[in-house]
Amino acid sequence: MLRKPSGEPKNIQTSVALGATEKAIIESRMRELGVSSVSEYLRRLIRQDETRSGKAAKAEGEHRFEPPKQFHSTKLGTVWHGNSLGHLKRTKAGSVDLIVTSPPFGLLKKKSYGNEDAHLYCDWFRPFAEGFRKVLKEQGSLVIDLGGTWKKGLPSRSLYHFELLLMLCNEYGFHLCQEHYWWNPSKLPTPVEWVNIRRIRVKDAVNSIWWLSPTPWPKASNRRILAPYSEAMRDLLANGYDAKTRPSGHRISKKFGRDNGGAVPPNLLAIANTESNGAYLDYCRERSIVPHPARFPALLPEYFIRMLTDRGDRVLDPFAGSCVTGMVAESLGRKWDCVEMNAEFLEGAKARFIFPVKSEQSSRPSSYVIQTPCAVETDESPLALDGGQKDSLSSAESASESLLPEPAASSGMNHTPRSSLKEAPAEISSRLAT
Secondary structure (H helix, E strand, O other): OOOOHHHOOOOOOOOOOOOHHHHHHHHHHHHHHOOOOHHHHHHHHHHHHHHHHHHHHHHHHHHHOOOOEEEEEOOOEEEEEOOHHHHHHHOOOOOEEEEEEOOOOOOOOOOOOOOOOHHHHHHHHHHHHHHHHHHEEEEEEEEEEEOOOEOOOOOOEOOHHHHHHHHHHHHHOOEEEEEEEEEOOOOOOOOHHHHHHOOOOOOOOEEEEEEEEOOOOOOOOHHHHOEOOOHHHHHHHHHOOOOEEOOOOOEEOHHHHOOOOOEOOOOEEEOOOOOOOOHHHHHHHHOOOOOOOOOOOOHHHHHHHHHHOOOOOEEEEOOOOOOHHHHHHHHOOOEEEEEEOOHHHHHHHOHHHHOOOOOOHHHOOOOOOOOOOOOOOOOOOOOOOOOOOOOOHHHHHHHHOOOOOOOOOOOOOEEOOEEOOOOOHHHHHOOOOO
16 A cells, blocks of 8 residues: 655656647546646545555455355364455464365466465465464464476476475474475376476476474374385284394384384375266266366375374364365364355365265275386487577477376365365366466
8 A cells, every 4th residue: 555645755756648638638637626737636646546445455354354154064064165264263262273275376377276376475375374373272283285386487496385384484483393295196297398398397296295383292193194014014024023233324123023003104195186086076067066176185184184183173174175174074083164265166065075985995005106217218319508498399299299198087186175286187288387
């Protein structure tokens, strides 16, 4: 908002080029207002604009904090329609055990779910950060899934998600408990411009997940999220192990041979996002509802809900999308709240609570395979000295055959979680970075 100019010295001169019609309009308006000079007329316009802008900003701010309305409820939770800032404002301080969400990413290419521009992302996120800090319990956790993005027109990465992490820790007092990375094996090779056409970058297949807390000691247990033992570990448990010091200097004790029921997983979460059909999408198709384009797989929020909360604890997803978080929380006996601004997404989200949630633990693959790079013979023709800046026609033509990779389901996260696969199949044919 502009400051009132009344107390400022008026010693700056400027000139404005006008057409004859424009000049006549201004002179006519000056006579109507009883204004004797163009300078006075412009000052009046500034004051009027300041007044209108102030009222509009106030109205917009008040609207953002309006309490969302109840849209759907279950035994343990509620779906709310509206801005989550209003929900955070009315929620009791220190009443939430876990916030797990996938907010709109700071993408340069606008999506249907309303992502924020990368360079404005931190400023946009600040009121949410304040609300999160208020409603979380001291030993609660905040889990944020974020996809990366590229600088417009350049094969250079944006740092917005790292800037957000630093802001949350340095300005709002959060502690980074541990970073996680979600690898989606089914994610398509994007951005096409740099990966498939110019061949100067590799597939961007990992999302960053920041696990934060108001304390360095949030309640947590990795015993809740064990992975199956590898074949080698099962053999070790069956045949025993000689305690000794490894060449790396690590001392392996006899306790290493204890069967704990499973292995502690790494902070690389291999979860395919392959919901190309199923109850949710069938429900949306039958009712001509546009499904959320960035749904995340249920296993993603399940991992953190199991590890960081007990039955009866409260889970919040402030950017709920198709309410995957609420569905998982309900199935695990946690209280929950999901807030989403898009009413059509919430119409589709009803499917999450109409059909019974079945446990998928027994059917989940125990592992995914990452193929070893540098395993295919290729010719080492000289690298382009300009880093691939010049896009030759031949390279574009040769890449056209690889724009559609081997069949894979579209990636998308839930929003929420949006869980983030935020690339839609239709984008494969476009140059995402331009």
